[in-house]
Amino acid sequence: MAQGKGLKKILLSEEEIRRRVAELGAQITKDYRALVGQASWEKQLARPLLVVGLLRGVVIFLADLVRTIDVPLRYDFMTVSSYGNADSPGELLLLKDLVDPIQGQDILIVEDIVDTGQTLSYVQRTLKARKPRSLRTCCLIDKTPRREVEVQLDYVGFRLEENEFLVGYGLDYAGLYRNLPYIAALETR
Ligand code: IMP
Numbered sequence: 001m002a003q004g005k006g007l008k009k010i011l012l013s014e015e016e017i018r019r020r021v022a023e024l025g026a027q028i029t030k031d032y033r034a035l036v037g038q039a040s041w042e043k044q045l046a047r048p049l050l051v052v053g054l055l056r057g058v059v060i061f062l063a064d065l066v067r068t069i070d071v072p073l074r075y076d077f078m079t080v081s082s083y084g085n086a087d088s089p090g091e092l093l094l095l096k097d098l099v100d101p102i103q104g105q106d107i108l109i110v111e112d113i114v115d116t117g118q119t120l121s122y123v124q125r126t127l128k129a130r131k132p133r134s135l136r137t138c139c140l141i142d143k144t145p146r147r148e149v150e151v152q153l154d155y156v157g158f159r160l161e162e163n164e165f166l167v168g169y170g171l172d173y174a175g176l177y178r179n180l181p182y183i184a185a186l187e188t189r
């Protein structure tokens with residue numbers, strides 16, 4: 001395994017990820033075409049999807065996903081960071097916001113991995129308050145054991161019932177491992 005030091009096992013191979021991302025893209029394409037109706041391409045162009053990626057982990061997934069979605073779309077990014085300490089654990093800070101207003105638009109939030117759900121819950125609340133026409137969420141990995149808040153997940157790539165720490169395909173440990181083409185569990189010691 002390249003960069004194999006510290007990696008326990010590969011959980012999702014490049015090929016598995018590629019196949020699942022294509023399935024998600026096909027489903028999203030179908031759903032958003034239905035949402036806009038059997039409109040002409042011109043009508044669809046007048047109502048493009050806005051894909052909102054949560055930096056930085058989502059970069060690789062989003063790049064692959066949008067290329068499997070066949071409706072007119074734009075994308076933009078947000079950065080949300082937890083700066084929790086002993087007094088206020090899990091406090092979230094919006095470090096980078098979207099460039100344009102989103103009122104009246106169809107929004108698809110894209111996240112790499114959902115753990116406690118706090119990050120996504122915060123983003124969903126923040127964007128909902130801006131009155132989009134529709135708001136859906138796609139995550140590559142739904143890691144369930146530590147969930148603290150219920151979040152609506154409309155498209156899920158993979159569900160992980162074990163509490164593993166994952167790296168690769170954009171997921172990091174201390175900023176590292178994002179460039180692995182597969183997803184692996186990190187050795188915990
Ligand atoms: P949540 O707010 O607890 O749901 O955390 C979500 C964020 O924590 C994700 O966007 C990731 O940045 C990070 N995260 C959670 N689990 C993992 C993991 O297994 N590997 C890498 N990052 C993770």
Ligand code: MG
Pocket residue numbers: 054055056057058112113
């Ligand atoms: Mg993240």
